[in-house]
Amino acid sequence: MKKPASLKDRATPFRQAHELGWRDFEPGFVLTEVASSRHYHTGDWRSKRPVWDTSRCIQCGVCWIYCPDAAVRRRPDGFFEADYDYCKGCGICARECVTQCIEMKDER
């Protein structure tokens, strides 16, 4: 039996899902690549994006704690930003921000 190609052979399974044929899966749709969900860029669901006003940010990290998708990360300078590959734009960070320094801006 020809060994089916694994999802591992694809750099970005989600973005290129439409390129996969039915023979390309392991039996039972078993995924052999660890943490392959990284390739699933849920950020493209977003209709609004969080934008930080660092002049008012006190670096408390509440946004980082509350983000349900672990899509907020700390920059080397201590301020926070969203990883827009995965941020779905839910707005929880903006709602919880102590100084209200996060604005949800429309995606265009």
Place this chain on the structure above:
Amino acid sequence: MKSAIPKTVVVPPGHRRVGMEDSHAAALAVRQCNVDVVAAYPITPQTHIVEKLAEMVANGELDAEFVPVESEHSAMTVCVGAEAAGARTFTCTSSQGLILMSEVVYITSAMRLPCVMVLANRSLSGPLSIWCDHSDVMSIRDCGWIQTFAENGQEVYDLVFHAYRVAEMADVQTPVILNVDGFYLTHVVESLLVADQEVVDRYLPPYRPRHSLHPDRPVTMGAYGVPDLFTETKKAQDEALRATYPHIVRAWQEWGDLTGRHYHPVETYRTEGARVLLFTMGSIGQTAMVAVDTLREQGLPVGLVKLRLWRPFPHEDLRRAVAGAEHLLVLDRAVSFGGPGGPVASEVRSALYGQVDAPVVHDFIVGLAGRDVAVPDFEAMVREVLARKTAPRHEDYVIYGARE
């Protein structure tokens, strides 16, 4: 093709002949397959199988985990987890238990986990019934498991080994449901040929899963299928189930070579020169053979076709088996309410659609909730078919014996 019913009492090498309840024969076969995990919830008429397995585990005769789950949904779920970890598993249910577990039944096949289930066929409620018909299995007709039917205790015993042999083949990796008519088979004591363990060990190799859950070899099982992939996963599943057919046949051939007991996707009995063919699944085939003998003695050219393999459906074997007959009298043991006749007749009509000189299909729904279908009933149905002046339409069916 000849009947699988042994005509002699000769004990073949590697066997002994014992009197045993068919349920206990099923349990014995599961034990001889040396399963690792049994998860099941007792429900009539499957109970004796589970009870016997629990006893075997408690007595140390079977080195397995017996998980006394709180529901059938959990039973199937435990099997999924255990299969994912690489264990050989068994479950067993009936009727309401099956439809409670049905959510996970579909997942098991989609994940290609080769679990084996014995389904002691019983009507679905309501009204409440514990007796045999095929409404339970028909409710999960499209669940993606390989589905076989047994006709007597010997077949129950033999087909358990076949189920594991096929399910775990590297090119199959698909779960198997073995249908066993409730009470007609589960609760009768028959004279059976029991194979020595050495015979079983020659037939059934140890289970080597392609993937299993292990911290050193992480994989994801049961992942989300995004819409861009879902259609392809279903195509893969369907192709895989269709591709099991030659392996199913090969595994029966191997068992036949070892034991002398041969099985086929479609089996026939006295079909030569038959104008009318009866078409059965399960234990009713035994009575049908007696009916064929009786009707032949009366000069009626009647034969019998028995379907052993329900999924993947053996279209070609069926067409070959019924070729030349004028009438095909299909006996359904379930109703497809408001649909095109019983589920079996619908499949048979589809298989024959557009075929030149195909027999006319007559659909009789019989034997609901264990109502007896005796030789005179077969005789009455055959005579009714022969007396019909016009062929029934594609969607016509009769619920036989229903009182006005």
